[in-house]
Amino acid sequence: MSIKHNLDNIQSKIPDHVTLVAVSKTKPISDLMEAYSAGQRIFGENKIQEMAEKHEQMPKDIQWHMIGHVQRNKVKYMAEFVSLIHGVDSLKLLKEINKQAEKYNRIIDCLLQIKIAEEDSKFGMSAKNAQELLISEDVSVLKNVKITGVMGMATFTDNVNQIEQEFKRLKTTFETLKTTDDSLRIISMGMSGDYQLAIDCGSTMIRVGSSIFGARNY
Ligand SMILES: *Cc1c(COP(=O)(O)O)cnc(C)c1O
Numbered sequence: 001m002s003i004k005h006n007l008d009n010i011q012s013k014i015p016d017h018v019t020l021v022a023v024s025k026t027k028p029i030s031d032l033m034e035a036y037s038a039g040q041r042i043f044g045e046n047k048i049q050e051m052a053e054k055h056e057q058m059p060k061d062i063q064w065h066m067i068g069h070v071q072r073n074k075v076k077y078m079a080e081f082v083s084l085i086h087g088v089d090s091l092k093l094l095k096e097i098n099k100q101a102e103k104y105n106r107i108i109d110c111l112l113q114i115k116i117a118e119e120d121s122k123f124g125m126s127a128k129n130a131q132e133l134l135i136s137e138d139v140s141v142l143k144n145v146k147i148t149g150v151m152g153m154a155t156f157t158d159n160v161n162q163i164e165q166e167f168k169r170l171k172t173t174f175e176t177l178k179t180t181d182d183s184l185r186i187i188s189m190g191m192s193g194d195y196q197l198a199i200d201c202g203s204t205m206i207r208v209g210s211s212i213f214g215a216r217n218y
Helices: 003-013 029-037 048-057 072-077 091-103 127-135 160-180 195-200
Strands: 019-023 042-045 063-066 084-088 108-113 145-151 186-188 205-208
Touching (some): 003 029, 029 048, 084 091, 091 108, 108 127, 127 160, 160 186, 195 205
Parallel strands (some): 042 063, 063 084, 108 145
16 A cells, blocks of 8 residues: 555544644655655654655655654754654753753744653653653743643553553643643644544544555564
């Protein structure tokens, strides 16, 4: 199946209020251009260097989302152009993003990554830490970042019930945080295998890779 066919198929299944991020990590520019020609404008990458190279080579009306774990010393390579950073999980990282955004006179949108999975290999903050961060003086002085929502990754499992519980946990966390900060808008959850379930649980942004571009060979 063509990339355009896959994109059309997914778009036909998701409601208007849900944003599709096409996760293009490891894929060649030619694949991304096929998606671009089919109308896709939001791409997600998980390595900063790879994203910066693709940004260089591709049309400038693309919105680039960093969906992977962010190393602080690499924020400078994406600060000029990144449109949303999904995986923010510490004040230290937020401060670095703020510092680099300031150099370009930009405000960079960020999502707080919340740990919803049981396995401990996944990054993310507890709901409690996210709440504390959101109300802290330390964050209120950062003028070049804006926290616009939350992101989560479910456990890698076939157990649909467990995934559903974890998605619901993220939705609940979002609602709680929203009572503190009414400007929060985004719940980034759901990938190729579980985006329908994620949407049923309240997702407003899905990150889909293999269902668009095919399996990845690492
Ligand atoms: C790779 C990746 C995805 C997409 O995964 P698929 O199963 O290929 O849809 C989504 N989110 C994150 C954080 C990823 O690293």
